[in-house]
Amino acid sequence: MTDPGGAVFLSYASQDAEAAQKICEALRISGIEVWFDQSELRGGDVWDQSIRKQIKSCALFLPVISHTTHDRREGYFRLEWKLAVDRCHLMDANLAFLLPVAIDDTRDDDERVPERFREVQWTRLPGGDTPPAFVERVKRLLSPELSQEPTATAPANARVAAAPTTPKPVPASWRSKPALLATIAVVVVALGYLAANRLVLSKHGAEVGAVPGSAAQSAAATAFNPPPHSIAVLPFLNMSGDANQEYFSDGVSEELLDALSRLKELQVVARTSSFSFKHQDLDASAIARKLNVGAVLEGSVRRSGRNVRIAVQLINGKTGFQIWGQTYDRVLDDALKLQSEVASTVAEHLEVKLTGEDSAKLALGGTRNAAAYDAYLLGLQRYEEAYESSDYAAALAAFDRAIALDPDFALAYARRAATLAYIYRSRDASTRPQLKAQARAAAEHALALAPQLGEAHLVLAYTYYRGEPDLAAAAREYDQAVALAPGSAWVQRGFAWFASFLGHFDVALRAARRAVTLDARNGRTHEVLAEVLISARRYREALGVLDDAIALLPGNQWDRVASAECSDCFRADRAGSCDL
Numbered sequence: 001m002t003d004p005g006g007a008v009f010l011s012y013a014s015q016d017a018e019a020a021q022k023i024c025e026a027l028r029i030s031g032i033e034v035w036f037d038q039s040e041l042r043g044g045d046v047w048d049q050s051i052r053k054q055i056k057s058c059a060l061f062l063p064v065i066s067h068t069t070h071d072r073r074e075g076y077f078r079l080e081w082k083l084a085v086d087r088c089h090l091m092d093a094n095l096a097f098l099l100p101v102a103i104d105d106t107r108d109d110d111e112r113v114p115e116r117f118r119e120v121q122w123t124r125l126p127g128g129d130t131p132p133a134f135v136e137r138v139k140r141l142l143s144p145e146l147s148q149e150p151t152a153t154a155p156a157n158a159r160v161a162a163a164p165t166t167p168k169p170v171p172a173s174w175r176s177k178p179a180l181l182a183t184i185a186v187v188v189v190a191l192g193y194l195a196a197n198r199l200v201l202s203k204h205g206a207e208v209g210a211v212p213g214s215a216a217q218s219a220a221a222t223a224f225n226p227p228p229h230s231i232a233v234l235p236f237l238n239m240s241g242d243a244n245q246e247y248f249s250d251g252v253s254e255e256l257l258d259a260l261s262r263l264k265e266l267q268v269v270a271r272t273s274s275f276s277f278k279h280q281d282l283d284a285s286a287i288a289r290k291l292n293v294g295a296v297l298e299g300s301v302r303r304s305g306r307n308v309r310i311a312v313q314l315i316n317g318k319t320g321f322q323i324w325g326q327t328y329d330r331v332l333d334d335a336l337k338l339q340s341e342v343a344s345t346v347a348e349h350l351e352v353k354l355t356g357e358d359s360a361k362l363a364l365g366g367t368r369n370a371a372a373y374d375a376y377l378l379g380l381q382r383y384e385e386a387y388e389s390s391d392y393a394a395a396l397a398a399f400d401r402a403i404a405l406d407p408d409f410a411l412a413y414a415r416r417a418a419t420l421a422y423i424y425r426s427r428d429a430s431t432r433p434q435l436k437a438q439a440r441a442a443a444e445h446a447l448a449l450a451p452q453l454g455e456a457h458l459v460l461a462y463t464y465y466r467g468e469p470d471l472a473a474a475a476r477e478y479d480q481a482v483a484l485a486p487g488s489a490w491v492q493r494g495f496a497w498f499a500s501f502l503g504h505f506d507v508a509l510r511a512a513r514r515a516v517t518l519d520a521r522n523g524r525t526h527e528v529l530a531e532v533l534i535s536a537r538r539y540r541e542a543l544g545v546l547d548d549a550i551a552l553l554p555g556n557q558w559d560r561v562a563s564a565e566c567s568d569c570f571r572a573d574r575a576g577s578c579d580l
Helices: 014-029 047-057 067-071 076-088 132-142 156-162 180-196 215-223 243-261 271-277 284-291 332-349 356-362 370-389 393-405 410-426 432-449 454-465 471-484 489-501 505-518 523-535 539-552 557-572
Strands: 008-011 060-065 230-233 295-304 307-316 322-331
Touching: 008 014, 008 076, 014 060, 014 067, 014 132, 047 076, 060 076, 060 132, 230 243, 230 271, 230 284, 243 271, 243 295, 243 332, 243 370, 271 284, 284 295, 284 307, 307 332, 322 332, 332 356, 332 370, 370 393, 370 410, 393 410, 410 432, 410 454, 432 454, 454 471, 454 489, 471 489, 489 505, 489 523, 505 523, 523 539, 523 557, 539 557
Parallel strands: 008 060, 230 295
Antiparallel strands: 295 307, 307 322
């Protein structure tokens, strides 16, 4: 292909290759350049690099939508779709770029299709059969004179002649005959119309293919007012070509999230909530609204031996536009330094002023040993996986390996302590004293290396609280944890539990509600808030919180039992009789 900049990129699931081939051939016969991977990816090409280059430079992106794409939760076509949506954020609002094609009766409001695709006009080409009218439409969209035509508002006769399409609202002024001068005039009128109505567009009104929204949509967009300096870090894409490397990309994301959460001016969504959108086809602005944050950080990680490439972009949650983006090529030994660099740049773009103390927090407790860092990231994944099974052996082994490789790795000691604390809960009384002693030793070692590590103070507090409790020592460590890591939902949740145990319900409720704000999609965080409310005998409020917990953890029986008993207490108004 000699001119990829004037080409059509055809994106499809492998099961739809036959239909995609028909579309490709119909376009090529008419002289339209099509990038179709079966024929364009030859031996010397690097597949992923070729695809990224073509999506970045193509003139039209044509996603083939079907029941197959609906059913497949994972697939390379989904990355292609995401890259196309990301490119839209950098485009003029009226530039035609997306041209979705449905080859069966898939609904145009299919929730597994990116929201940006659902905002533009779809064309129906059953089985890939491509009529001449559709080919002519593509030609017009590729022509310099009409390259500014919004995809959603293609001339009506082109839509009807091509194939039956799903109706979308379009300005009436576009329903003119396709004479060149008339079309150009209509484009000018439409641009004026879009500018005049900018404030009443839907949440993506300024983006490619958008159309005027309803009053309800406008109200919803206006109502979105996230807290200042709030951000979610999404799980980075694993671009290493090996699914077994996903722990590494997830771990890089989590470490960056934890580093940002140490900055007091930032409100950072916790891991459970931000990672709940993994493998979902939602754009950044949609996720921002669901998490109520002003910005979203997303990216990808490609690892090859000791080298790593990390690409990141910071997205404005209200507009969906990119604030900043950067690609870094580093060796693994510099991973911690890179983490600090990215976090500092993100904070600057969110207009957070960093002090010398803040900068030190970004690299707190880390390592420059590549193998230790790798083992630690593997441990983080095993730790998360173990929450359901309570089998923490693999996580503990990974953290122990990280410590063996770098005896000064404070974060690894802190996670070892937390892992032992979870194991403590599931063991019988005979082994608990030994486990508690090991957890305390690991937490104390972490603090000896990094005294400002709030999460280590939290685990140390837990060891004082359990077994034969030393409440004064526990209170001291909990206070340190909250002071050093106020942005950690984990810390706020643990402190809420302890304060409630002491009967300090106002303090406990503030901490529990803060934890829910930071980790709204974590059912266990709602459970802690419910338990604090129950302890405070605020049963009516607890019932509502338990409803949220049940919605997030439908298989958890404790929530249902607690809700039933709490309901009995509320109805009978028997203060203190609800023993939960």
